[in-house]
Amino acid sequence: SQQGEEDPQALSIQEGENATMNCSYKTSINNLQWYRQNSGRGLVHLILIRSNEREKHSGRLRVTLDTSKKSSSLLITASRAADTASYFCATAAGTYKYIFGTGTRLKVLA
Amino acid sequence: GAVVSQHPSWVICKSGTSVKIECRSLDFQATTMFWYRQFPKQSLMLMATSNEGSKATYEQGVEKDKFLINHASLTLSTLTVTSAHPEDSSFYICSASPPTGGRGGETQYFGPGTRLLVL
Numbered sequence: 001s002q003q004g005e006e007d008p009q010a011l012s013i014q015e016g017e018n019a020t021m022n023c024s025y026k027t028s029i030n031n032l033q034w035y036r037q038n039s040g041r042g043l044v045h046l047i048l049i050r051s052n053e054r055e056k057h058s059g060r061l062r063v064t065l066d067t068s069k070k071s072s073s074l075l076i077t078a079s080r081a082a083d084t085a086s087y088f089c090a091t092a093a094g095t096y097k098y099i100f101g102t103g104t105r106l107k108v109l110a
Numbered sequence: 111g112a113v114v115s116q117h118p119s120w121v122i123c124k125s126g127t128s129v130k131i132e133c134r135s136l137d138f139q140a141t142t143m144f145w146y147r148q149f150p151k152q153s154l155m156l157m158a159t160s161n162e163g164s165k166a167t168y169e170q171g172v173e174k175d176k177f178l179i180n181h182a183s184l185t186l187s188t189l190t191v192t193s194a195h196p197e198d199s200s201f202y203i204c205s206a207s208p209p210t211g212g213r214g215g216e217t218q219y220f221g222p223g224t225r226l227l228v229l
Binding site for chain 1: 225
């Protein structure tokens with residue numbers, strides 16, 4: 001399977017703590033994106049990082065990319081209860097066909 | 111901007127019937143749309159790439175005669191699940207990308223999904 005792996009599969013933290021989730025993939029990529037999905041809903045795009053970039057920030061989100069290790073991480077700082085959701089990474093190689101990772105279910109406790 | 115809608119949001123049907131799901135890009139034109147399937151607590155699996163004015167490209171293991179895709183215009187793609195069976199019950203999500211210069215297609219905007227339950 002070309003599907004990427006994410007870890008942890010599930011993460012439970014207290015409000016205010018930071019949440020880190022990791023994504024590993026198998027093939028060379030053009031870019032990697034992170035998405036959030038609230039239960040039973042569609043996906044919301046969070047951030048895109050290109051293969052020639054190492055780190056990007058957007059608000060409380062920080063994404064890193066290590067192409068040599070074929071891995072990426074998403075850090076959510078000062079988490080809030082509203083951040084409770086599933087988070088997926090998606091990779092694209094050559095075309096705009098994206099392969100999604102297995103996802104991390106984040107639960108932020110108030 | 112960049113809103114994608116899906117209709118219906120959920121549908122229940124009897125085994126053996128066909129169900130059509132619409133995916134619309136509301137404020138942009140999309141030459142390419144994608145259809146995904148998601149089982150509970152699992153990731154999205156790409157089913158097919160829908161190309162305006164041409165045949166869809168199906169992923170390995172996806173039956174093209176079972177899941178009919180029609181991309182009739184730059185703002186509408188439809189997925190028809192033919193002769194649905196209980197194992198087709200799933201969450202179906204479409205996405206579309208607005209062409210933006212040389213990097214058209216990088217960011218996909220997802221519809222809210224359609225939950226299908228086949229009895």
